[in-house]
Amino acid sequence: MQSRVLIIDDDETLQRAWTHFLKKFQIAQAFNFEEGLRMFTETDPDIVLLDIVLPDGNGLDLLHAFKSARPQVPVVVITGQMDMQLATSAVKGGAYDFLTKPVNAERLRVTIDRAAETARLNREVKTLQTEKLLESLQQSPLVATSQAMQDVLGVIRSVASRQTSVLLLGPSGVGKTRLARLIHQLSSRRPRPFVEVNLTTINEGILESQLFGHVRGAFTGAVRENQGLFSAAEGGTIFLDEIGEIPPAVQVKLLQVLQDRVFYPVGATRPHEVDVRVVAATIRDLQALVRAGRFREDLFYRLSVFPVTVPPLTQRKADIPQLVQLVVRKICLKENQPVKEFSPEFLQMVVDQAWPGNVRELENAVEYAITVAQERMILEVPDLQAYLRNFTNPGPGTEVGERTVAMPSLENAFSLDEHLDTVARELISYAIARENGNVTRAATRLGLSRRRMSLYMERLGLSAPNARGRPRMQSSGVKNGQG
Template identity: 45%
Template sequence: MRIEDLDLREILSFDPRGGVIRFMGQRVVLFDAVALGLLRKELTNAFGTFAARGVLTRFGYAHGWRVGEALEHEHPDLWKEGKAGPFLPPLKGQFILGENVRTDGLGDAPLVETVWHRSYEAEQHLLHIGLSDEPVCWTSAAFASGYLSYKERREVYVIEDRCVGKGDSECHIAARFKERWGPELERHLPYYHMESIDHALQEVSSKLRRTERRLRERQAELERLATCSDQDTGLVARSEAMRRVLERARSVARTGSSVVVTGESGVGKEEVARLVHRSSERAGGPFVAVNCGAIPETLLERELFGHVKGAFTGAETDAVGLFEAADGGTLFLDEVGEVSPAMQVKLLRALQEREVRPVGDSRSRKVDVRIVAATNRDLAVEVASGRFRQDLFYRLNVIELRVPPLRDRPDDVVPLARCFLAKLSRSAHRPVTGFTAQVADLLVRYPWPGNVRELQNAVEYAVALSAGNQVGVDDLPEALRHAPPAPARPGVIRPLHEVEREHVLAALRTAGGNKVATAAGLHIGLATLYRKLKEYGEPAP
């Protein structure tokens, strides 16, 4: 049989009903090309490119060597002819063979020089890993190396210099005897040597162990820092007041009624609104938030209800409003107390009729949304003054969730600060892991007029300035550094020495660390101040 007559019918045997498949007498298994691509991706992700390429190279080399043995044994006539090698990979589906040139390999010309089209390796590498800086037909090139080495009974290496996987129009390879390659071969040999791969895998294993250790340390650190007691919400609720708010939010979430979340600016009203959504039957739908106070009245109508093409100058296409965008979910109307009287009428109609009319449209559209509103105003006072419609107030305020200010829940301050510290230090790549005891005292003492938002900003400020792994007093914003002594809470009697310590240290900070001025301001002797500071564990002058 001539090489031109070689096809799969001659060398592939199988039972059409399935079972054992043989290629040139050797048992083979069919694999999906995408599955092989995924294997390449998993090897690369798990062990790195070097080790993955080494494994696939040695696999390809062994495969080529085995095919050479099988061809010599099963088709000795083709083996003697010596031209079958380039035609075997195409028969196995690896690529389509292009121009192929063969020489004796003893001169300057390569032993084999050929072009491959539609390489499955290049295709799968692009699909799963992306464009490469280097040729990626590792298995096919090594297959050719193994086959040629077996045939020539001496070391032959195939190098790919153009590859579709790195953006070239075709895959081009050349094969030479080992001694004919020169320095160019050196960087390819490690992929064929098991000891090189073993070394790479040892390095990978070492790196993995170090990474796992760092992850364990980081996990322990996060467990220390991220002390959010409510794991379902991400909200801190150490205080009894905040626990009651979250419990009530979960309860009302199941009712489907409209909810108004009230509280000062920065207390976390939107997070409570998100909890209501996540705990409701609408959790699978969208949660859409809009700050009504930040959008002018003319734009708010379009934002909420949408518009049709040609409704106004510049309306070149239809636009879906937030009511429709939130269909099947929850629409969060933040700062609803800022909505103008005219807009209140349109909002009321949408809530009553459960339908919206886009600007410029003559037809209304049905919507199914749950409304959760939020405001830092007292809506009852706004209704009494005529600034907020009473009917809209009753439509919105079916259930009220009042979030207490941070100053009324001091038990939440330090846990909240630790949560922010863990998140911000990680995003800023800073090794800040905690607060000094003095800083923790200051955090609890400060009244936090800006509530949780101000606390987060203060922690971010401290992370940016901290030079060590703990936030110290000097890392805090000035307002915090000069916080007054914490007022006594109802039912709590604090020891006199504790109150005295806080007062003396606050005076020292106010005097900028000047002990003479501090002693004079406290009407005590300098020696007395030194003694007290020593008792408090403060550094000597």
């Protein structure tokens, strides 16, 4: 990528000469103080070549403005032979280097080449810092301003150093995955792998093979050996999300791992030893599943040696201001835009909502608000109201922020069938969005089988979720029941 050089000098002859010398760069030109200030903002240069003496202002003031706005940009100043004191002041003020008139072409080329390399390194460092910040914002730190979350983190710290299994309980979107990762990071297993497995995203027919591996020829299509996810987590931690969805046949093998630290890959005749810590999570009531005969009681007790219940956002309102701040920063950095602020009224509206989808839904709502705000630097109440209108209908007996479907007007005749389809479409869309695009979990939340969910989606014209986790409307005449 060509570096961008902004040349600021009132001498048009020198401007032409320097543009010729530096033709391998992208050149922008300015001929006075005001134009230089404007072009610096508009062209976002990698390097500035600045004449210290300008007809309408002091070049040192311009240098100060540049270094205040973007201190990493190399600014090469140009002075007359009698202006060495100005040159010294410029270097003290942050100038990258200085050249004296008449400027030697080769010296100019070498200086700008060095400045371009510095600019390139600065860009790489900034990119790495942004990536590191994004990673830290996505995974940690966990917000624990509220007493409820401080209590949870206290429990997590106490269990992290032990080798016991941990069962994370709580509704969808409260941050169970982050807590599982935190347990791993605080443990002696930190240098070893952390393997995350969402059990609802793996087809039941291949789940056993995915978790425990298989030998070559174990089944049709097994042309090579597969080590499996438990082996991939050797020495580290495996996080089994949505453990309540695991089928009975796989429950038996998981119990064997927890009891004996061994398992048999599919098709194998010899056991495979493994040293892995198991952290599991669920939104389901496992004890109810045990009573219903859908979850092994012995497996439940093995998994729940150390249960940790993560509270919903309604019980940790004190966390919301810092959560909003972190989410806004994360999204703006991800979109490569200036970090926005938010008004006190915007924040109060966020705090007042119930957020049944918890932190995940709050993140979706804030991202929506940032999109609505576009170029504005401060998020306001109307930016959030557009999101809330889709699912909020305060009315008699309805709590503030509770998601409902709007009641139709009965002043005129309407089609009940069409309205029921609209209700079903909204509820399915909302459930899928709340489960971050996971159709199987959304079906469970709605009390439907996965197949019945697919039939509903096909009839209502809903197709696979998009990148934001919301179902897409199918094109006319096209049927697609995939989720």
